[in-house]
Amino acid sequence: MIRRPRVRLATLLAAVALLGGCVYYNGMYNTNRLAKSARKAERDGRVFEAKNLWGQVITRAESLEVRHPRSKYVDQANMLRGLALARLDQCPAAVDPLGRPSVIDRSGDLAEEAALALGNCRLELGDLALADIAFARVLDSRDPLRRRQARLHHAHILRVTGRYEEALAIIRQSSGADDRSDLLLALAGAGHTEQAFALADTLLSTSDTTFVWDSLVVELGRQDPRTASALVTRLQADPRATPEIKARRLHEDAMRLAAVDSAFSLARLEEAAAVPGHTQSGGRASLQLLLRRLHGARTLEDLAPLHDSLAVLGESEGGAATEAGVLAATMSRLRSLADSVGPGLPQGDLRLFLGAEAARDTLGAPALAAGLFRRVADDWPASPYAPKALLAVGQLDPSESEASWMRLDSLYPDSPYLALVRGQDAPGYRELEDSLAAFAGKQVVRTRPTYRANPRRPLEPAEAEPGDRPRKRRPAEEPGKRRSPDQ
16 A cells, blocks of 8 residues: 555656657657758748748747757757758857757768858858868768868868869869859969959850859959959940949959059049949049049149039039038138238238148148148248148158258257157147137138029029028018018
């Protein structure tokens, strides 16, 4: 009578354990079934359905891990959860479950699928070495599709790290439509330029809309700007490229070539600006051309033709218009200096000094800025800002650095600016800078607005100066109708 309850208790515990195992097995079975359905939805192109199914896989797998952390199926649940996270582009979260030692040591189809997912995520996160370790686990897979994917990823990493010949050997063994970008880049990197261009010509002739040329050109440009430029020349004959695309390719090519071939870079900007149609990239190229001419300006008279071109560009549409407008307005103020900075005019030294700073910092015209700073010291030698102007001349024009220092030592030994440069105490420095800043804050150039006819709207100001408030228009009154006092 005493033993019978013990037998029943043991039987009950065994039944509960068996039932728990069955529940866990059924949960694992359903999770695998959901993953299988998600893969099929991906193959069939049902993207939204696939994402929904992968989300359910994550939920089921997490539940199994929490409820049965010591089960023999916990690694499988981890792999499925990590795989689902990777499929949903949540790589930072997928790396942990896919990269656990207990998961890495496993073999089989799911383990290889998880290794590929881990490698792709490591690649996306920029961990090339760790990505290659993950792909190495699948390089000799019995599954031809997974084996090919792993080898192409391995070849990609070899190519990115500069091992072009090794990458070429692997790509040629596993050639296909999805490795043409790496093949072309590897050929170019290995010095097989003619073969690379032959491949490019073949791809262009087939008019393959799936081939992403622009990203290829950008990556090739990082690798070899000159070869990328030659490819851009070929792409200009692509009939599918819009004027904006052609202008953008030429403008970007000019930027890449600036450090290796300034003359060709200038020619590319001219080509981009000449592309038919008012393209935004053509506008940026026009602005770059004007900035280069502005860089060589030496006198205020040199600004006149550049100002007119910038004013026209400022009235166009696109990102370059805003910057062109700012430059044109700055030029207008600088050209007006001739009437307000003559020797003897009140505070002319301050106006000229601020104009020199604008030429240096806003216009990017070092020679013009040096000349204006030099005038501050020559025309206002008693100005407290003459030493600061001489220091600026020495920085902008190294050929005058020695002469500037001789004048500083002989004429301005007690200047706070000279003391500051020498690392000494500079009493009065802060007061001078505050005074200059206060004067600059008051220099809002106001000119009488000019008007131009516009057939679509009534006469309106052609341009507003900074600080001017737009006047609120009054609505037109109807004939014979007066406004009420509250209108």
